[in-house]
Amino acid sequence: MRRPSFVALAAVAVAAASAAPAIAQDxxxxxxxxxxxxxxxxxxxxxxxxxxxxRNREVYRVDLASxxxxxxxxxxxxxxxxxxxxxxxxxxxLDLHVTDTSGFKTPLFPRAMRRLxxxxxxxxxxxxxx
Numbered sequence: 015m016r017r018p019s020f021v022a023l024a025a026v027a028v029a030a031a032s033a034a035p036a037i038a039q040d041x042x043x044x045x046x047x048x049x050x051x052x053x054x055x056x057x058x059x060x061x062x063x064x065x066x067x068x069r070n071r072e073v074y075r076v077d078l079a080s081x082x083x084x085x086x087x088x089x090x091x092x093x094x095x096x097x098x099x100x101x102x103x104x105x106x107x108l109d110l111h112v113t114d115t116s117g118f119k120t121p122l123f124p125r126a127m128r129r130l131x132x133x134x135x136x137x138x139x140x141x142x143x144x
Contacts, residue, residue, distance in 0.1 A: 016102060024119075040091075046074075046092070046103070046104060047101050047103035048066075048068055048072070048074065048101075048102055048129075049100050049101060049102075050094065050096055050100040050101075050102060051100060052067075052068045052069045052070065052072075053066055053067070053068060053069075053094070054067055054068060054069050054135070055067040055144075056092050057141060057142045058085035058086055059138075059139075059142055060081075060086075061078075061081035061082050061083045061085055062077065062080070062082075063069075063075060063076070063077055063078065063083045064076040064078065064085065064092070064110075064122075064124075065130075065138070065142050067144060068141075071135070071144070072088045072128070072129055072130075073130045073134075073135045073138070073142070074127055074128065074129050074130070075127070075128055075129075075130055075144065076108065076124045076126070076127045076134075077105075077106065077124070077126040077127070078122055078123060078124060078125065078126070079123040079125040079127055080123060082112055082120060082122060084112050084113075084114065084120060085112055085122075087114065089114045089115055090105045090112055090113070090114050091112070091113060092110060092111070092112055093110065093111040093112070093113060093119055094108065094109065094110055095111075096108040097109060104127055105124035105125055105126055105127045106124075108124045108127070110122040110124065
């Protein structure tokens with residue numbers, strides 16, 4: 015039985031080490047956070063999507079786990095409850111409910127959140143941009 019040479023093992027280790035950072039970059043996207051103080055409005059193009067509009071003209075898209083037709087009803091508004099930090103870095107940081115003047119609120123379950131790029135914001139209908 016032949017033993018692998020030290021040089022061959024070292025070559026394999028170097029190749030694996032150099033490939034690991036590239037794989038890690040593809041798997042873990044950069045976290046984009048915003049402060050709840052910068053949040054100035056919202057709109058909903060469909061019952062399962064919310065656009066959060068920020069003070070500096072950024073827009074975050076929040077995809078919901080289930081549909082809620084009340085988001086598109088006249089007189090609806092969004093309630094956000096802060097727990098701890100005012101930094102929102104992902105859907106888990108959002109505690110959202112939708113309600114109307116009746117006072118009954120329905121929980122929303124965010125499943126994904128991402129900041130839209132400038133081109134994506136420009137492509138949105140005007141009412142969803144600002």
